[in-house]
Amino acid sequence: MRTETAPDVSRASRRSRRRTLSYLAFYATMTVLAVPFVFPTWWMITSSFKPITEIFAFPPTLVPENPTIQPFLDVFALQPFAQQYWNSAYIAIVVTIGTMLVSSLAGYAFARIQFPGANAIFLVVLVGLLIPAEVTIVPLFQMFNGLGLIDTHWPIILVSTFGAPSVLTTFIMRQFFLSLPVELEEAARLDGLNRFSIWWRIAMPLARPALAAVAIFSFLHVWNLYLEPTVYLQSTELFTLPVALTRFTDAYGGALWNVQLAAATMTAVPVLLVFIVAQRQFVEGLAHTGLKG
Amino acid sequence: MTLTAVRALPSRAPARPGGAPRRRPHRHRRQDALVGYLFIAPQALGIVAFVLVPLGLIAYYSAHEWNVLAGTFRFVGTENFERLFTDPQLGGVLQATTIFSIALVIANLTLALVLALLLNRRMRGVGFFRTVFFSPVVVSLVAWTIVWGFLLQADGGINGMLATIGIEGPNWLREGPTAMASVVIVQVFKNVGLNMVLFLAALQGVPHELFEAARVDGARPSTIFWRITFPMISPTILLTVIITIVGSLQVFAQIAVLTQGGPGTSTTVLVYYLFQQAFQFGKFGYGSVLAILLFLIVLVLTIVQWMLRRKWVFHEN
Amino acid sequence: MRSAKMLTITGVLAASAMTLAACAAAEPTAVEPEGPVDLRMTVWTANEDHLALFDSIAEAYMAENENVTSITFDPLPFEDYTTTITTQIAGGNAPDLAWVLENAALDFVGSGALLDLAPTFEEAEGFDYDDLTDSATGLWRDGEGLYAYPFSTSPMAIFSNTTLLAEAGVPSASEQVAAGDWNWEEVAANGAAVKAATGKAGFIVRDFEYQQWDLLSTVWNGWGAQPWNDERTECTMDSDEMVDAFEFLHEAAFETGAMPGPGTTADFFAGEVAYTVTQISRAALLGEAGFEWELHPLPAGPAGEYSVFGQAGIGVIADSPNAQAAADFLAFFTNPENSRQLAQYFPPPRASLLTGETLAQTNPLLSAEQLDAVVVDGIATGVTRPTIEGSAEIQQAVRAQLDALWTPDADIPAVLTSVCDAMQPLIQG
Structure with missing residues (x-):
């Protein structure tokens, strides 16, 4: 930037006007770009309050003209939606906690403990990252079939917690533990703590940011699962939310858009609210890991 | 997501798999090894049971045919593999898969980079817009897809909006080109926020002095982008390309909800075709062959990107 | 050295995989239980009136048969009904009884998945097996066996x-019938007039x-068209009759607007x-209809009257x-007395009831004349809907090709030729 000998009033005001304009241009661009991100959610929420006659009304109504909560009541009448909500919630929580334990144990061992074959085992585990769930769905279906576990939640819980989906989080934990200074643990060792206590009492409390990222990853992963429950579950009362959402039809298979959207709203909004409250931890936690799911 | 992510990360400690600090009291060694095995056991056994055994089973099933209704399971040799070469649908399926993956990668990364560059500044409201662009990531995938499916109906919201300004919109999900475009767009807006956040993190890691120096030298913004920004964040770009491609090969719910692979087979991607063959037509053997094909594609892509990384990417340390 | 270790690991895994697969392959052993029996029947209707009627029949049966402690009717979505049943059977979670849709009839009857019901029906008290008409049971027979009751x-x-129709100023259906205009051409013309006058749809x-x-x-x-020949070995979707029929539909969908587009x-x-x-069973939905309606047989096509x-x-x-136990319940569920009740929604295959x-008597919404014209004559002279082995795959393959037909400037003969190109390899086996 050039230095100026004397303050030039007109140039300064022109510059500030230009800055105002560029601000305006920036906010205008951002607002336009934001439309496809916000509008679907808005449309989902508002349409779920519309009676079926208004759903395809022309011109489209941005705000329901005759708001009704009937679609929300129909959701519970047509499907055991509360039960399905509980299914999704408890599976997500069990898998998230399970994954945090499995991944932090394995991640810690791979980062800190020396044992024969560690390299080879680590490479074998990483193969899990390479396998899309769709590749193994047929044999997994048949294995669980042989064990009599089809139409139960076990396949979803077991595979998500111990199988391929948890490899990414193990990897995140390992990277994190590698970056921790070893001195604290060395000191604890000299004080006579065993490995398990060191992991639980020293390493885990330090690993909070990484554990948060792991929790977010595995929660979103399980919450969104669609192929697996479609394949493994058959009874309506065992369905998870994503499967249930696709099943809102009238007695003869016709789509019931407003009811389906009401169910979608109830599925999406709570997670969205949690995200808005905790969005800094979300975004930074994910950026911190340098990866995505 | 991929093997090479091991190295793409800016790790602050030496990345030796399983490596532990060298100097270590000798007496702990044996006990340590036992503890190590115990710690990794849940994960390692899980991988054996739910990844490696199924992989072995795929090879076994691919040589068999299972007729569910008749309750028969018989050996058919290489019949299922031969079908791979005579299947008239497969060409179209691979084409749809390729178009989808390439379109998705280009659209997703371009938008993510543009958003990240726009948001990489200190200004009031930046945090708000970051939240907005990221929010679809946390919306349930099926819910998001259902809403878009609703918006994209012939008489749905988008065409309704277009009609109010006098434009007759296409029948988005029922015409080949727009159906594919719709599936890509729905997926881009769902997940672009993740790549945007990764790019933002990478951009903030570029030393500020580099930009200052370039500006002092009078470099134009485009020159600065291509000569400085782009090379500096190239590891992240390559990583996101691979993550996005591998992710695009797994797109299932979007296809199942929006188009069921249609119109024609224009949006029948490999994963959806695999599901159809195995679970809708009961051809579990052929489905296993398709699974092997999918696995090989991912494997080749990973190896290719691993080699490219060494060649192209600006050094990371 | 490291790769040698990896190879060993892979080998061990492969071996254990084979053992596991062998175990998985050698399973099913059915046990005949003696204790209480719970029956489950999958159905595709979720209509509350239908289900209430089923439940009342089931309760009557359980009152007489104390060993049967529960009978559940499990509605599955119509859209992927057959897929879901097949997956349930594959997953060892098969229902005891299942509705089978006609387009999957050949798959089920030919496979051995279903029990032969003839012995049970012949012996069941008051069932009157000979009352079932041949035209109705044809699809479900294989030799002497009857593998499903054409419920x-x-x-x-x-x-x-x-x-x-009155709003659009065109004749009502009975006026059309009286004038001898009850044919597809007139229906489509009136439909287009309705679309033009009211903006609502003509026909669907x-x-x-x-x-x-x-x-x-x-x-x-x-139009006298068939999707395949009688032996189900050759695709006839590209026949002249079929081309004419699809041209009629295409014109209605894309030119006159009589039929709503995709x-x-x-x-x-x-x-x-x-x-x-x-189907007339949908009359149940008309109980609360806010408009006047009529019921008529299908209109005549260029090839004449048909049903x-x-x-x-x-x-x-x-x-x-x-x-x-399931077969015994089915014999009760469909005996003449219960068939008479079910007839209000589901016309039975029994000669004695088909008047x-x-x-x-059980169909309050419809008159005897309407039922005579539509049901009794329809079953006597009609054909079933198309059915073929490998229906799921053929359904999908044809649908994929037909999508090209539902665009404004489609080349209909060319599309139907491609339909046959896709179908032919699948029906030759």
Whole structure:
């Protein structure tokens, strides 16, 4: 930037006007770009309050003209939606906690403990990252079939917690533990703590940011699962939310858009609210890991 | 997501798999090894049971045919593999898969980079817009897809909006080109926020002095982008390309909800075709062959990107 | 050295995989239980009136048979009904009884998945096995065996919205019939007039929605077209008759607007459509209709008058541990007395009940004349909807090709040729 000998009033005001304009241009661009991100959610929420006659009304109504909560009541009448909500919630929580334990144990061992074959085992585990769930769905279906576990939640819980989906989080934990200074643990060792206590009492409390990222990853992963429950579950009362959402039809298979959207709203909004409250931890936690799911 | 992510990360400690600090009291060694095995056991056994055994089973099933209704399971040799070469649908399926993956990668990364560059500044409201662009990531995938499916109906919201300004919109999900475009767009807006956040993190890691120096030298913004920004964040770009491609090969719910692979087979991607063959037509053997094909594609892509990384990417340390 | 270690690991894993697979392959052992029996029957209707009637029959049965402690009717979504049943059977979670849709009839009857019901029906008290008509049971027989009871033999008919037709100033369906104009050409012309005058839809083939193409047999039979030859070995979707039939539909969808185009929704029972092709069992939906309506047989096509009926069979899954108990319940569920009750929604395959008068007794919404014209004549002269082995795959392959037909400037003969190119390899086996 050039230095100026004397303050030039007109140039300064022109510059500030230009800055105002560029601000305006920036906010205008951002607002336009934001439309496809916000509008679907808005449309989902508002349409779920519309009676079926208004759903395809022309011109489209941005705000329901005759708001009704009937679609929300129909959701519970047509499907055991509360039960399905509980299914999704408890599976997500069990898998998230399970994954945090499995991944932090394995991640810690791979980062800190020396044992024969560690390299080879680590490479074998990483193969899990390479396998899309769709590749193994047929044999997994048949294995669980042989064990009599089809139409139960076990396949979803077991595979998500111990199988391929948890490899990414193990990897995140390992990277994190590698970056921790070893001195604290060395000191604890000299004080006579065993490995398990060191992991639980020293390493885990330090690993909070990484554990948060792991929790977010595995929660979103399980919450969104669609192929697996479609394949493994058959009874309506065992369905998870994503499967249930696709099943809102009238007695003869016709789509019931407003009811389906009401169910979608109830599925999406709570997670969205949690995200808005905790969005800094979300975004930074994910950026911190340098990866995505 | 991929093997090479091991190295793409800016790790602050030496990345030796399983490596532990060298100097270590000798007496702990044996006990340590036992503890190590115990710690990794849940994960390692899980991988054996739910990844490696199924992989072995795929090879076994691919040589068999299972007729569910008749309750028969018989050996058919290489019949299922031969079908791979005579299947008239497969060409179209691979084409749809390729178009989808390439379109998705280009659209997703371009938008993510543009958003990240726009948001990489200190200004009031930046945090708000970051939240907005990221929010679809946390919306349930099926819910998001259902809403878009609703918006994209012939008489749905988008065409309704277009009609109010006098434009007759296409029948988005029922015409080949727009159906594919719709599936890509729905997926881009769902997940672009993740790549945007990764790019933002990478951009903030570029030393500020580099930009200052370039500006002092009078470099134009485009020159600065291509000569400085782009090379500096190239590891992240390559990583996101691979993550996005591998992710695009797994797109299932979007296809199942929006188009069921249609119109024609224009949006029948490999994963959806695999599901159809195995679970809708009961051809579990052929489905296993398709699974092997999918696995090989991912494997080749990973190896290719691993080699490219060494060649192209600006050094990371 | 490291790679040698990896190889060993892989080898061990492969070996254990094989053992596991061998175990998985050698399973099913059915046990005949002696204790209480719980029966489950999958159905595709979720209609509350239908289910209430089923439950009342089931309760009557349980009152007489104390070993049967529960009978559950499990509605599955119609859209992927057959897939879901197949997956349930594959997953060892098969129902005891299942409705089988006609388009999957050959898959089920030919496979051995269903129990032969003939011995049970012949012995069952008061069942009157000989009362079942041959035309209704044909699809479900294999040799001497009967593998499902053709529970619903429902002629396809046309409901018309008299109020809407009057609004558009065109003749009502009965006026058309009286004038000798009850044919597809006039129906389409009136439909186009309704569309032009009111903006509502002219006619629909219910549930078709540009996916479930075999429902169009209710139209193409009027042109004398067939999707395949009688032996089911050769595709005839490219025949001249079929081309004419699809040209008729295409014109209605894309030129006159008589039929709503792909991706637009119109519900007859909500008063949005002038005519709908559907089964008479859907009359149940008209109880609260806010408009006047009529019921008539399918209109004549260029090839003359015709009728088509849809069927659903109830089969007993042979592998079910309760197979015999299930068959006994089925014999009760469909005995003459209960068939008479069920007839209000599901026309029975029984000669004794197939008269307009009998049907009208349980069918408050329809008159004896209507039922005579549509049901009794329809079943006597009609053909079933198309059915073939490997139906899921053929359904999908044809749908994929037909999508190209549902665009404004489609080359119809070329599309139908490509349909046959796709279908032919699948039906030769």
